[in-house]
Amino acid sequence: MPVVIPHDPLWQRSLLTISFPEDFLGGRAMAKKLGNPGSLPEILRGDFLTIIEEANDIRSRLRFKALEGDQRADIEIYGAEDLPSEIDGDKVTVGYAMPEGKRELIVIERRVAEREESYRRALCAHEAGHAFFKLKHSSDRRARSIMISGLRRDGENHYTPGFREDDLERIEELYAR
Numbered sequence: 001m002p003v004v005i006p007h008d009p010l011w012q013r014s015l016l017t018i019s020f021p022e023d024f025l026g027g028r029a030m031a032k033k034l035g036n037p038g039s040l041p042e043i044l045r046g047d048f049l050t051i052i053e054e055a056n057d058i059r060s061r062l063r064f065k066a067l068e069g070d071q072r073a074d075i076e077i078y079g080a081e082d083l084p085s086e087i088d089g090d091k092v093t094v095g096y097a098m099p100e101g102k103r104e105l106i107v108i109e110r111r112v113a114e115r116e117e118s119y120r121r122a123l124c125a126h127e128a129g130h131a132f133f134k135l136k137h138s139s140d141r142r143a144r145s146i147m148i149s150g151l152r153r154d155g156e157n158h159y160t161p162g163f164r165e166d167d168l169e170r171i172e173e174l175y176a177r
């Protein structure tokens, strides 16, 4: 797969900030698409903070920092109720990552907080892959990439919990300059 460097100036920077604002500040159209966005449950904040540590361990020039409280950040992460579900067979949408102006938004259905850790971590890492690293979906189902669309259980009946080797290699390839 050819390596495409994101053109957005945001992604030319070496430090990106994230925050978990209580109030959704996105545009009206965006809010409609995203159900009822607001604060992210504490347990999911913890999952994203773990993902940040993991991301900062990648041998890449790109680093992440979580801001306290309601501060505006490059990547803002929200919880949502009644996230519109695009039902596709038994597939239900529980997370979105999308650009909005100069920011990147991640919205996670609040009920995900009730799921087991490996599911939460896999979902949050997937959306972080889009928002933190501009990764697109992986089409190679055998690669077991976190960026495959739709979560899958592994042989031990766990969801893939975080970035896999091929994801890390791709991130390093993208940002190691």
Ligand SMILES: [Zn+2]
Residues within 6 Å of the ligand: 126, 130, 137, 149
């Ligand atoms: Zn996705």
